[in-house]
Amino acid sequence: MKMNNVSDAQILIIDAGAQYGKVINRKIEELGIKTVFLPLNSTFETLSQNAASLKGVIISGGPGVGTAEAAQALKDTAFKLDVPILGICFGNQIIASAFGSTVESTKVREDGQFRIKVDVSSPLFSGMKEEQEVLVTHGYGITKIGPELKIIATSDGHIQGVQHTTKPIFGVQFHPEVDLTVHGREVLRNFCYNICNIAIRDVMKNRQALCLEDIRSSVQERTVLALLSGGVDSTVLAALLTKALGPSRVLAIHIDNGLMRKNESTLVVKALKNIGLDVKRVDCAYRFLNGKTWVHVEGCKNAQLSDCLNTIVDPEQKRRIIGDVFMHIMSELLNDLDKDKFILAQGTLAPDLIESGSKLSSAMADTIKTHHNDSPLAREFRNAGKMIEPLRTFYKDEVRELGRELNLPAELVNRHPFPGPGLAPRIICQLDLYPWYLENYNDFNNRLNLICSYHRLRATQSQMLNSLEAQLSDQKREFLISLKDHPRIYPVLLPVRTVGVQGDGRTYSYAAAFSCEAGAKISWDVLSHLTKLVTMLCPNVNRCCFVFGDKIEGPVRDITPTLLNPGAISRLREADSAAMDMLRQHDAMKLLSQMPVILLPLHFDRASRHDPSTKHSIVLRPFVTQDFMTGSAAIPGKHIPEPVVNDIAAAVSGVLGISRVMYDLTDKPPGTTEWE
Numbered sequence: 081m082k083m084n085n086v087s088d089a090q091i092l093i094i095d096a097g098a099q100y101g102k103v104i105n106r107k108i109e110e111l112g113i114k115t116v117f118l119p120l121n122s123t124f125e126t127l128s129q130n131a132a133s134l135k136g137v138i139i140s141g142g143p144g145v146g147t148a149e150a151a152q153a154l155k156d157t158a159f160k161l162d163v164p165i166l167g168i169c170f171g172n173q174i175i176a177s178a179f180g181s182t183v184e185s186t187k188v189r190e191d192g193q194f195r196i197k198v199d200v201s202s203p204l205f206s207g208m209k210e211e212q213e214v215l216v217t218h219g220y221g222i223t224k225i226g227p228e229l230k231i232i233a234t235s236d237g238h239i240q241g242v243q244h245t246t247k248p249i250f251g252v253q254f255h256p257e258v259d260l261t262v263h264g265r266e267v268l269r270n271f272c273y274n275i276c277n278i279a280i281r282d283v284m285k286n287r288q289a290l291c292l293e294d295i296r297s298s299v300q301e302r303t304v305l306a307l308l309s310g311g312v313d314s315t316v317l318a319a320l321l322t323k324a325l326g327p328s329r330v331l332a333i334h335i336d337n338g339l340m341r342k343n344e345s346t347l348v349v350k351a352l353k354n355i356g357l358d359v360k361r362v363d364c365a366y367r368f369l370n371g372k373t374w375v376h377v378e379g380c381k382n383a384q385l386s387d388c389l390n391t392i393v394d395p396e397q398k399r400r401i402i403g404d405v406f407m408h409i410m411s412e413l414l415n416d417l418d419k420d421k422f423i424l425a426q427g428t429l430a431p432d433l434i435e436s437g438s439k440l441s442s443a444m445a446d447t448i449k450t451h452h453n454d455s456p457l458a459r460e461f462r463n464a465g466k467m468i469e470p471l472r473t474f475y476k477d478e479v480r481e482l483g484r485e486l487n488l489p490a491e492l493v494n495r496h497p498f499p500g501p502g503l504a505p506r507i508i509c510q511l512d513l514y515p516w517y518l519e520n521y522n523d524f525n526n527r528l529n530l531i532c533s534y535h536r537l538r539a540t541q542s543q544m545l546n547s548l549e550a551q552l553s554d555q556k557r558e559f560l561i562s563l564k565d566h567p568r569i570y571p572v573l574l575p576v577r578t579v580g581v582q583g584d585g586r587t588y589s590y591a592a593a594f595s596c597e598a599g600a601k602i603s604w605d606v607l608s609h610l611t612k613l614v615t616m617l618c619p620n621v622n623r624c625c626f627v628f629g630d631k632i633e634g635p636v637r638d639i640t641p642t643l644l645n646p647g648a649i650s651r652l653r654e655a656d657s658a659a660m661d662m663l664r665q666h667d668a669m670k671l672l673s674q675m676p677v678i679l680l681p682l683h684f685d686r687a688s689r690h691d692p693s694t695k696h697s698i699v700l701r702p703f704v705t706q707d708f709m710t711g712s713a714a715i716p717g718k719h720i721p722e723p724v725v726n727d728i729a730a731a732v733s734g735v736l737g738i739s740r741v742m743y744d745l746t747d748k749p750p751g752t753t754e755w756e
């Protein structure tokens with residue numbers, strides 16, 4: 081269990097709406113330093129409370145752009161505090177703008193892990209190596225540096241860090257707070273200890289003790305109705321509640337929402353019984369599939385009742401309905417009991433809240449996806465004081481540490497997470513037979529083709545080639561030319577959209593697919609690098625997959641109409657079960673953090689155009705991460721042996737009704753772990 085050394089010194093984090101704002105908190109507190117977290121638009125009076133202990137300011141990233149206008153607003157607030165400042169991403173842009181630099185849309189966006197060079201003579205990078213592996217996610221950057229600033233970090237064509245020539249003001253375009261910035265902790269440590277001159281005093285605070293205190297004071301004399309999925313978070317929650325209140329005051333409920341994995345609910349209830357938790361199972365698949373929620377329709381003053389879940393295509397509406405149905409069921413259970421004597425509990429974590437755009441996490445963050453535990457109705461319950469969430473400031477790796485400390489069995493603590501809405505965000509729905517094409521689909525597809533065939537086409541003449549050339553650095557060009565030595569890659573834009581997180585904002589864009597001739601000896605490293613380049617050079621693509629089997633030529637036209645009905649759910653359930661069995665057989669579960677299996681409404685290789693499209697395709701999404709805020713696609717041969725991947729693909733393609741199997745190569749960002 082992590083101990084927090086808390087000294088009097090404080091670092092103020094100014095929140096501009098970053099997905100990782102609270103991760104900055106966490107990383108600074110891990111250095112033993114207290115933090116204050118305030119929104120970007122706070123007044124000088126608010127920011128300067130506790131001025132005596134304020135030693136430094138960090139301005140976070142955010143979905144906005146750090147233009148001169150945005151910087152102007154900070155002149156009378158953050159910049160007046162007279163302590164060292166570190167700007168991250170949006171914060172870096174704002175510092176640059178404040179000192180006369182030009183911040184504008186960059187030629188190519190950058191989302192993911194990149195290699196940069198840092199100036200080790202800057203106190204921010206003191207003691208570090210010149211080459212660093214960092215996470216960036218932005219579409220804007222510094223293109224011309226102001227007179228009072230100097231550049232302290234660069235990458236292929238981008239300014240990655242600046243420092244004021246006389247004042248202790250620094251900016252980094254990358255995110256030192258996340259795990260994908262391998263030595264990010266050292267940057268934050270340098271800032272706090274060397275630049276802000278904070279000395280550590282050891283006052284220990286135990287987070288488990290704080291959690292237990294929090295539970296006892298908010299529950300008081302009541303009994304807790306705890307929502308238990310059997311996942312890591314809710315199991316740790318139940319153990320904490322039992323420790324704080326005693327088993328007689330914890331009533332555990334597991335809901336089978338009809339969207340669980342094969343036999344999941346039965347196995348979960350059994351596993352929880354084994355650790356002494358008596359769980360009541362509530363079966364309500366029908367309620368979920370027919371569930372509705374209130375939605376705002378453009379032009380209507382009052383909210384309207386949505387259609388049923390089993391007719392909805394929009395991922396956010398699907399998620400909100402599921403969240404609301406969870407709450408309706410709990411509300412009915414409460415009404416059956418003496419409701420004043422009970423309170424609800426959920427295992428909500430920090431990422432659930434930030435990704436749902438909860439104001440509890442940030443006043444300014446974008447909603448990436450609504451987690452079911454933060455649906456409109458869940459928020460009502462929370463605001464009315466009818467629900468507690470003792471793990472709301474924890475990240476997954478911290479919850480696991482807490483679970484170990486509570487002596488929970490390793491197989492429970494190390495389980496792969498499974499989202500509350502279950503298989504629903506893994507079934508990409510499509511109402512009709514016709515592919516979903518944006519107006520300029522052909523332009524996008526041609527550009528994708530040009531990128532993959534650049535080595536053959538670069539001698540030709542076209543406007544599209546000129547515009548691509550303008551975006552290519554020497555490194556990128558060299559890589560694209562080197563594709564001539566790889567078996568030919570056939571790219572295609574898939575007619576399906578998927579959710580991503582780019583520059584701290586939500587994207588909902590095309591997925592691209594690469595394929596090769598059957599039996600070709602592909603290089604996963606090359607495909608992974610190509611994925612990075614495609615998501616940089618095609619703003620409308622946030623995800624790339626490799627398709628197993630023979631090459632796919634031309635646009636994908638065959639759509640199998642798909643909704644959240646028992647047919648689609650059971651097809652995915654079978655494919656997921658085949659994939660998981662194979663992972664278990666190879667003892668490869670532990671190599672991955674999670675492996676969502678996704679159902680796409682795409683039928684490839686149809687024998688005859690006169691028969692209807694009936695099949696679906698499957699995407700495997702093996703993923704490695706610590707805290708699930710950022711992470712990497714697991715690369716075959718590097719994170720997971722290639723024969724295991726081939727066996728999983730073969731097992732899944734043997735499931736009835738499956739057309740092709742694909743492998744997602746996208747990091748987070750620009751993709752998310754789940755597809756919707």
Ligand SMILES: Nc1ncnc2c1ncn2[C@@H]1O[C@H](COP(=O)(O)OP(=O)(O)OP(=O)(O)O)[C@@H](O)[C@H]1O
Nearest residue numbers: 307308309311312313314335426427497498499500
């Ligand atoms: N089927 C379910 N029945 C009852 N409660 C659920 C169910 N699914 C989710 N929940 C509640 O929603 C919370 C958030 O779900 P989430 O999937 O994020 O966490 P988890 O299932 O506890 O852990 P993991 O992330 O490991 O799957 C859970 O902690 C639990 O309180």
Ligand SMILES: O=c1[nH]c(=O)c2[nH+]cn([C@@H]3O[C@H](COP(=O)(O)O)[C@@H](O)[C@H]3O)c2[nH]1
Nearest residue numbers: 450451452497498499500501708752753754
């Ligand atoms: O209970 C949940 N309700 C949700 O709505 C939800 N969405 C994502 N997840 C899980 O959270 C982690 C991060 O996922 P993303 O990168 O897709 O946001 C991964 O572990 C995801 O599986 C969810 N869990």
Ligand SMILES: NC(=O)CC[C@H](N)C(=O)O
Nearest residue numbers: 141142169170219220583
């Ligand atoms: N992560 C960030 O702070 C991104 C800043 C800004 N939204 C950009 O895309 O450049």
Ligand SMILES: [Mg+2]
Nearest residue numbers: 311498499500
């Ligand atoms: Mg879960």
